[in-house]
Each structure stands twice: as structure tokens, then as C-alpha cells.
Amino acid sequence: MSVPRIVVIGGGAGGLELVTRLGHKLGRRGRAEVVLVDRNATHIWKPLLHEVATGALDSGLDEISYQGHSSLHGYTFQRGTLSGIDREARTLTLAPVLDDAGSEVLPSRELAYDQLVLALGSVSNDFDTPGVGEHCHFLDSPQQAEAFRQDMLNTFLRHNASRVDPPARMTVGIIGAGATGVELAAELHEASRMLHSYGVTSSDADHLDVHLIEAAPRILPALPERISQAVRGELERLGVRIHAETRVTRVDASAIHTADGARIDIDLGVWAAGIKAPALLSELGLPTERNHRLKVHETLQSTEDPQVFAMGDCASCPQKDGSTVPPRAQAAHQQVATLYRNLLAQHAGKPLKPFTYRDRGSLISLAHFDAIGSLMRGASARSLFIEGHLARFFYASLYRMHQRAIHGTLKTGLMVVVDGLNRFLKPRLKLH
DSSP states (O other): OOOOEEEEEOOSHHHHHHHHHHIIIIITTTSOEEEEEESSSEEOOGGGHHHHHHTSSOHHHHOEEHHHHHHHHTOEEEEOEEEEEETTTTEEEEEOEEOTTSOEEEOOEEEEOSEEEEOOOOEEOOTTOTTHHHHOBOOSSHHHHHHHHHHHHHHHHHHHHTOOSSOOOEEEEEEOOSHHHHHHHHHHHHHHHHHHHTTSOSOOGGGEEEEEEOSSSSSSTTSOHHHHHHHHHHHHHHTOEEEOSOOEEEEOSSEEEETTSOEEEOSEEEEOSOEEOOGGGGGSSSOBOTTOOEEBOTTSBBSSOTTEEEOGGGEEOBOTTSOBOOSOHHHHHHHHHHHHHHHHHHHHTOOOOOOOOOOOEEEEEETTTEEEEEEEOTTSSOEEEEETHHHHHHHHHHHHHHHHHHHOHHHHHHHHHHHHHHHHHSOSSOOO
């Protein structure tokens, strides 16, 4: 008798943590075949992409090979992109994998499943704003973050080569003042300071203009106002120019145009103003919302098919108060535990339990300058406001918690030591 096969599509934070737990419980014991599918060969924690974009984090050191990780944790890995599902036959189709030249590396394949988990995450939503796709960088993937970093370095070098004294000012426009936009704005000032200290450019933070543009009345509109105000004060101290209640109407190669007729000249543009689930999800024959998020029950099962589950940013999960679970990293992390138990329960023919989201607070990193946020006090609605070194510690601990979930306590502890040594042995910024 063949063992059941659990297929997880998407190796983001939630997907990788889930297959790791399932691999330990079922895969190693031969009780189920656990398969992870992802279009990329490696994993990096998405909340760190703004650091990859500025070179503060070397993705080559922090990325995890799915193939190597799977061999140690009881699951198998297949590289590919989901292109369709046959729910009656319980099979899915993976599109061909192509190299950079467009040549086929892996052919289209079919993969059978008994239980399917969709953890495809989210992508930027440009709301069809003219020019954004052509002239703005996005930070949805390590490849996009690396492309921004290379463009940033080249722009600094071009300004340095102009031989103007004082050096020409470099301008970056960031559209969207959520967590990604805010954290990138702070990291850019740190990056310019470090590039100057290493002699890469004669320009420093005093020759960098960062414009942070937000359509809402304040930055970080999804977070408590106290955090928003504190972060705004820190950004303004760094020299970031904040444009609240400013709607972008179009972007061209050298400027951002706003609804009030203003023109903001830029050397680099970044879009970080909204997210949506991948459009493919609306083509699978399963109920979705307008932003392509799959509709699921509180058990994280699709409302149409009990053998199909969804989690993270691509799932619209209802809560008892009538709201839906917000698309946040901590929500995906919490859903792993519920989904893990429900997959085991369904496997054993037992009742499934609903997922309940608990807001643990919010933390914003402002490079090495500061961190600001709040921690929720248990099940109460009250929160504890923190900033400075304590906030930096808790922010760093979020990544360590993710590492612990996929590597275990011992290996994570060794990684902390190695990371500390690298800070002394290697440049603090990726310069090549």
C-alpha cells in the first residue's frame, strides 16, 4: 500500500517551516511523502529583502538550498512553477523550468497529491498605475532585490564619476510607506554612509535624498499611530522626505508624478505600495477574492475542496469577529502550527480545528539607527511600546525564531556565532 503524498507549493517562511515539521513527523518515518515545490532553488526570509536590496545582507551567505535542506529534514524538493490543478484526478501541473537564455532545463511535469497546500505568498500590486512596471523596482524576490542593489551601486558610481564638487545628489523615490518602504528608506541612508566609508563613492548620506510617498494620511497606516509617529520622527531626523496623503498617478524614467500635479525627480524608483496574491490562483477553479486570495474556512481548507489548503498571504481566512487574517509574516508563522495539526488530523480521520490569529505586536527596523514597535500583552488589547536596543533585540529574534523552526536550536545557535564572526571578518556591506 502506497503512503499518502502531501504537496506544499511555495517555499516561503510558512511553506518551509511546514514541510520541515511534516518531514520530521511523517517523512522520516515513512508515514507520508512530503514534497515541496518552488520556482527558486534557494530560500531567503522575505522580511529581509530590503536588506538584500541595499547590500546590508549578503543573500549568498543567508540563503538556504531547498535540495540540501530537504535531504536533512525528511521531505523531497521539486523545482517548478504551478501552472494548473486537476482536482478530480488530484494532480497538479508544473510549468517547464527555463534557464536565463530561455532553454528548457526541466520539462513540464505532473505531480499527484493526496493533500495539497498552497503557500504562494504575495506579489506587489501596482494598481495599474502607468509607468510603474517599466520604471520602478519591486522587492518581491531575492532576484528583484539584487537587481535593485546593482542599480543602486551603478547609480552611486555614475554620480561619483561626474566629478562635480560637491558630488551630485542622488534621489530615490519609494512609493508606499508600509513596513518595506519605511525600512528601505532607513537602510538606504546606512548604505550610502557605508559606501562612502569604504571609498566606493565620494557621496555620503548628506548627498542622498529619499522621498517616501504614501497615499494614506500617515506612514505605516496599518500599525498603531504611536509607532507611526515615532518612526516618522526618526526618518525625518535622517533626512527622509515624507509625502503623506499623496497619490501617485504615473511614473516615468526620471520622475514620479502625483495627483496634486507635483513632480518628484528621481534616479531610482521603488514600488512598495500594496500586495496581492498571484493571479494564477484565480485560474485554478477555486473561489477567490478580487485580489486573488483563496477563500478558505477557519480550518484553512478551501471552501470548495477539503483536500486543498491555503496559508499565508495567499489565503483569505475568516475570523470570529468577521474580519480576515491580515497578510503578515507573523500570521503565516502562526498558521503553520494549525495547518500542521490539521493535516495530521485529516490524515488520521480526526476533526480539524479552526485557526485563530493573535496579534503579537509590530516591529520596524530602521537599519542600525533604531528599531521601534509594540508587543501585545497576552490576550489583552493593550500593547507595550518599545524602542532602541530592546526593540532591535526583539526584531532580530524574529529571524532567529524562523531559523530555529527550520534548522533546530543547535544549528541556529551556531549560526548566531558565525554571523557575529562575519561582522568582524567581512565588510558590513556587500560591495560587489
